[in-house]
Amino acid sequence: MANTNIPKEMTLGELLNKYAERMALFASRSSACVKFVNEYREQHREEVNKYIKDICKGRYPLHFILGLNSQQCRDAVLCMACIFHNDEADEPKFARELLSVYMRSTKKEKLPPIDEKTLKTTYQKIEAAPDNDQSKYTIAYDAFAQNLLNTSSRAFFAAYAPQYRNFETCRDKIYTNALVAIMLPENANTTTKVRYMERYDYLYRTIVRQRFTAKNFGAVWAKDMGTMRARTNTEKEKSDLLQIPIISTFSTSGLANTKTMDDHVITKEMTMNIAVTAYTAASIDDVKFQIEQVWEAIDAGKESTYDNKVITIAKEKREAFNIALFNSTYYTLMCERNKKTVLEALHDYFFNPQGARLNVELKRCQRRIASDDEKLQRQKDELKAYKSRTDAAERAAEDARNRYAGIQSKVETQQEQIAALEEKFRVLQEENERLRKEVPAEPVEDTPVTPAEPEVDYAEELKKLFASKKVVIIGGHPNIMTKFAQKYPDAAVIEKDKAMTADKQLDGAAGRSIQDRQHEPQGVHTHQGFSRTQRCSGWVYRRCNIFRSRRKKCIRRTQKVEYLGIKQKRGAG
Numbered sequence: 001m002a003n004t005n006i007p008k009e010m011t012l013g014e015l016l017n018k019y020a021e022r023m024a025l026f027a028s029r030s031s032a033c034v035k036f037v038n039e040y041r042e043q044h045r046e047e048v049n050k051y052i053k054d055i056c057k058g059r060y061p062l063h064f065i066l067g068l069n070s071q072q073c074r075d076a077v078l079c080m081a082c083i084f085h086n087d088e089a090d091e092p093k094f095a096r097e098l099l100s101v102y103m104r105s106t107k108k109e110k111l112p113p114i115d116e117k118t119l120k121t122t123y124q125k126i127e128a129a130p131d132n133d134q135s136k137y138t139i140a141y142d143a144f145a146q147n148l149l150n151t152s153s154r155a156f157f158a159a160y161a162p163q164y165r166n167f168e169t170c171r172d173k174i175y176t177n178a179l180v181a182i183m184l185p186e187n188a189n190t191t192t193k194v195r196y197m198e199r200y201d202y203l204y205r206t207i208v209r210q211r212f213t214a215k216n217f218g219a220v221w222a223k224d225m226g227t228m229r230a231r232t233n234t235e236k237e238k239s240d241l242l243q244i245p246i247i248s249t250f251s252t253s254g255l256a257n258t259k260t261m262d263d264h265v266i267t268k269e270m271t272m273n274i275a276v277t278a279y280t281a282a283s284i285d286d287v288k289f290q291i292e293q294v295w296e297a298i299d300a301g302k303e304s305t306y307d308n309k310v311i312t313i314a315k316e317k318r319e320a321f322n323i324a325l326f327n328s329t330y331y332t333l334m335c336e337r338n339k340k341t342v343l344e345a346l347h348d349y350f351f352n353p354q355g356a357r358l359n360v361e362l363k364r365c366q367r368r369i370a371s372d373d374e375k376l377q378r379q380k381d382e383l384k385a386y387k388s389r390t391d392a393a394e395r396a397a398e399d400a401r402n403r404y405a406g407i408q409s410k411v412e413t414q415q416e417q418i419a420a421l422e423e424k425f426r427v428l429q430e431e432n433e434r435l436r437k438e439v440p441a442e443p444v445e446d447t448p449v450t451p452a453e454p455e456v457d458y459a460e461e462l463k464k465l466f467a468s469k470k471v472v473i474i475g476g477h478p479n480i481m482t483k484f485a486q487k488y489p490d491a492a493v494i495e496k497d498k499a500m501t502a503d504k505q506l507d508g509a510a511g512r513s514i515q516d517r518q519h520e521p522q523g524v525h526t527h528q529g530f531s532r533t534q535r536c537s538g539w540v541y542r543r544c545n546i547f548r549s550r551r552k553k554c555i556r557r558t559q560k561v562e563y564l565g566i567k568q569k570r571g572a573g
Helices: 012-027 031-043 045-056 070-086 094-109 116-128 134-145 151-155 157-163 167-186 197-211 217-229 233-253 258-262 268-281 291-299 308-351 353-438 458-468 478-487 496-501 517-533 551-559
Strands: 471-474 492-494 511-514 540-542
Touching (some): 012 094, 012 151, 012 157, 031 045, 031 070, 031 094, 045 070, 045 308, 070 094, 116 134, 116 157, 116 167, 134 167, 151 157, 157 167, 197 291, 197 308, 217 258, 217 308
Parallel strands (some): 471 492, 471 511, 511 540
16 A cells, blocks of 8 residues: 555544545435435525535535436535535534435435445454554455455445444544555555656656646647647657547637636646546556666667667557547646536536526426325335235135135045945846846735726716705805806805805805905804804814815715714815
8 A cells, every 4th residue: 555644533524524525426316315405405594505606606516426326416416515514524424314314314315325234344353453563554455455345334424334333442443544545545646656757757857847838728728739730641640540539629629719728727637636546557667678778878868778678668658648648638627627617507506596497496396306205105004904805805706716726626536435335236237237137036916906996077077966956155256156156056156254144145055165364263153153043064274275176075074964963064075
């Protein structure tokens, strides 16, 4: 590890300011975090706006959020400003609360999760590192560089640290590791990555300083264009392949406007970053001999003291450095122009009237989104309930299928048993038939044949009965009895309402038929008593429908009636 000035003490607030952009980058992806940040700004608008202005003026290095889309970039800048405001204290709360909101939202919003297990393991290694070992400062850096921690965990490394169980005993170690873990990558474009400083220093003195004598990109562009026009054909062949695409792109896109380029100042830090990038791109450190001495000899006109091959390599490497320096210069210019455009747009968004209107519109959209989220959640709950019911129905159906399968199996078993019994019955039948044939037949006895009873026309017999004997029919349905009287005119038919006054008709009657059941008890009693005084025969037909199936019965009973004067039989029917 290159020599780095490692701080001995640092507050959590100071450290979190270093991590602010990283945390803001991931927080801007979460709608819950964005809502939390906006609510915090509403409570501390004036203080937070101060930091937003500083960010928009380029007073803080920005490595990540400038490449985000417009809305994410705004959310990230606002989040950074809130971190800067709240984390001035030694025990800041905002970053921790922001981390909690992010962790609660990861699953729901499908965000990169915080790897708590690996974080705690890293903290344990930092705690266990001996104090006299210089490597204790690079434990977190190694975890970052080897991708032992995912990007979201690296971004919240310092904010999560207080949750470590032994944090108070090793907080300084953790803070130092957290700082070193981001210092080393940020120093990648500094001289700390140069292995042979004497080579870098020679190139910086002889080429870089002369190139950047002017303090803006417009003057450098004019100088480069003059140099390009003065090149020889041999020089063009070696450099045009890399330089012409940039020149052509700038010219056709309108970026080659010298006046616009003048607005972009070249700082000392920017010059150093451009030089180191070119040095690395040209692979100057890969040369095995002391190439800086060869350059010095060439510049002094003493190149004959070295082998031609060495001279060729030295010239090619220096030319490669010049080309890389040219490209790095205008890549830097494009990045600076983009940065300026983005920061100006951010400033306009937050602080001009249009930005205010957009902010109102944003809040309106956020409310709509919140409402839609609620509806979506309700729909998810309903879907969950429906799925639960569906699962229950599926389980019931499965149980039914299982029961059916059991019944089907039982039926198949019973069918097999039936088939076996049928087969057994068939065998027994065959055996019985065989035995029957073997047993001699018994003699058949003659059975007397009963002569068939001659058929009798009972309707005709009934007519004869009514013609020879006086039979009285009492009651019955009027329509039926009317038809009956038409068919048997010799029979005496009395309506049920006139039965009590029909003494004359009852006198001498061989029998009576009572056709109305509801009058039967009284009627039977009255008529039976009447028959004793009127010398009527002693039997009564109770609901004897002589018009239909009881003709035979009526005839036979009438034939058994004795002459007048025989004792009456009660209850005959």
